[in-house]
Amino acid sequence: MRRAATSSGGVCLAFDPGAPFNMVAPLMSAILQRPPASPLALTQTGVEREIERIATTLRAQLDGPLRRRGLIVAMSGGVDSSTCAALAVRAVGAARVFGLFLPEHDSDPISLELSTRLATQLGIQYTTEDIAPILEAAGCYARRDEAVRQVVPEFGEGWRFKIVLPGDRLNSNHLNFYSIVAEAPSGERITRRLTPDAYRQVVAATNFKQRTRKMMEYYHADRLHYAVLGTPNRLEYDQGFFVKGGDGLADVKPIAHLYKTQVYQLASALGVSTDVTGRPPTTDTYSLPQSQEEFYFALPTALMDQVLYAHDRGLDSASAAAEIGLTEVQVERAFRDIDQKRSTTRYLHLSPLLVSDVPSVSGTQGLAHA
Numbered sequence: 001m002r003r004a005a006t007s008s009g010g011v012c013l014a015f016d017p018g019a020p021f022n023m024v025a026p027l028m029s030a031i032l033q034r035p036p037a038s039p040l041a042l043t044q045t046g047v048e049r050e051i052e053r054i055a056t057t058l059r060a061q062l063d064g065p066l067r068r069r070g071l072i073v074a075m076s077g078g079v080d081s082s083t084c085a086a087l088a089v090r091a092v093g094a095a096r097v098f099g100l101f102l103p104e105h106d107s108d109p110i111s112l113e114l115s116t117r118l119a120t121q122l123g124i125q126y127t128t129e130d131i132a133p134i135l136e137a138a139g140c141y142a143r144r145d146e147a148v149r150q151v152v153p154e155f156g157e158g159w160r161f162k163i164v165l166p167g168d169r170l171n172s173n174h175l176n177f178y179s180i181v182a183e184a185p186s187g188e189r190i191t192r193r194l195t196p197d198a199y200r201q202v203v204a205a206t207n208f209k210q211r212t213r214k215m216m217e218y219y220h221a222d223r224l225h226y227a228v229l230g231t232p233n234r235l236e237y238d239q240g241f242f243v244k245g246g247d248g249l250a251d252v253k254p255i256a257h258l259y260k261t262q263v264y265q266l267a268s269a270l271g272v273s274t275d276v277t278g279r280p281p282t283t284d285t286y287s288l289p290q291s292q293e294e295f296y297f298a299l300p301t302a303l304m305d306q307v308l309y310a311h312d313r314g315l316d317s318a319s320a321a322a323e324i325g326l327t328e329v330q331v332e333r334a335f336r337d338i339d340q341k342r343s344t345t346r347y348l349h350l351s352p353l354l355v356s357d358v359p360s361v362s363g364t365q366g367l368a369h370a
Contacts, residue, residue: 040261058091068227070096077114081231086270099126102213106287131212140208147201151192158185160287164294170330210246227251233260240345260305298337307334
C-alpha cells in the first residue's frame, strides 16, 4: 500500500492486490469510520426523516402492489444488510421480519456471528441455511477450481485464492486485467494473470453462490407469504455490482437510492453495532479475504462514494478533485470508470425484453427484476 499527496492537499491511496487483507483492513476501517464529507452527509434530522420515509414506503409497498405479509432479509454481517434488517423492523415490526443466514465453504465465520447477534438484538426470527451442499451438487467449487488450474496448475487441496484488478488504476491509462492471487498451504502466494476464458468460468461458477442464496430467500418468502428485500446501496446499484438473478433479484430495494456514506449514518441511528459498521466492505465470496476495490471499484468505498456523488451532480473534474482531495487526472479516470461500468452493466438492470407489449400486465415490470 502506498500513499501520495495530491495537489489539492489530499491523499491518494494505492493498494497492492497481492498484499494480505489484514494490512489493508485497518486503514479501510479508519476511512469508513471518519465523518463523511459534508456534501454527502445527512443532518441528524435528515437521517430520522429518511428512516421514516423508507419505513412508510416499505409498508405501502407491502400493502399495495406486493400484497405480502412481511419481509425476508438475507443477512451477511455487513452494513447494508444489517441496516436493511433494522429498517424492515422499523417498517413492519420484528414479528413480520425473517432473517436468513446463508453461509458456504468460503464464508468468513464472523459474518454468521455478526448476523446472529443483530437478529437477536432486533428480536426477529431467523434461520441458517448452509448452501455448500447445493453448491457442491451444482459443481460450483469443481468448475471454479478447474478454471483456476488453467493458470495455476498446482492449485489444489488446502489452497486459497481471490481474483483482483491492478491496485493503482487511477494513476495509469493501461487496460485493466484480472489476476489471480493463489495462496499455497505453506502461505506462499502466487499472482498470475487470468485468461479471458478462465476469468469468465471463475465468475460464472462463483455466481452460483448468489443465485443459490436468492433461491433460498424465495423459498422462505413463498412459505411465509413474504416479500424479498434486496440490500444494494446506491454505489452498488448504479455500478452494477450484483449478479443478475442473484443478489440483484428482489421485490424491494429500500437503500438503492442512498450513498454508502448515508447508509452508515442510518446504521448508526438504527443502533447497528460498530462491529458491523467498522468492518471493511468485502465480497465474502472467495477463500482469500477480498476488498470490493480489489475486485471491482477503482477506489476504497468511502472515496468512491464521493466521486460518484460529484459525478451525479455534474461537477467537472477540477471541482470534484478540489472537493474530494484527488488529482484532476485521477477524477477524470474515475469518472470514465463510472460511465464505463454504467454502460457495461446496463443489461443487469433490464426487465425481460418482449417482442410486443402485453397491455394486461404493462406497468408491473420491474417489481422484481435483475
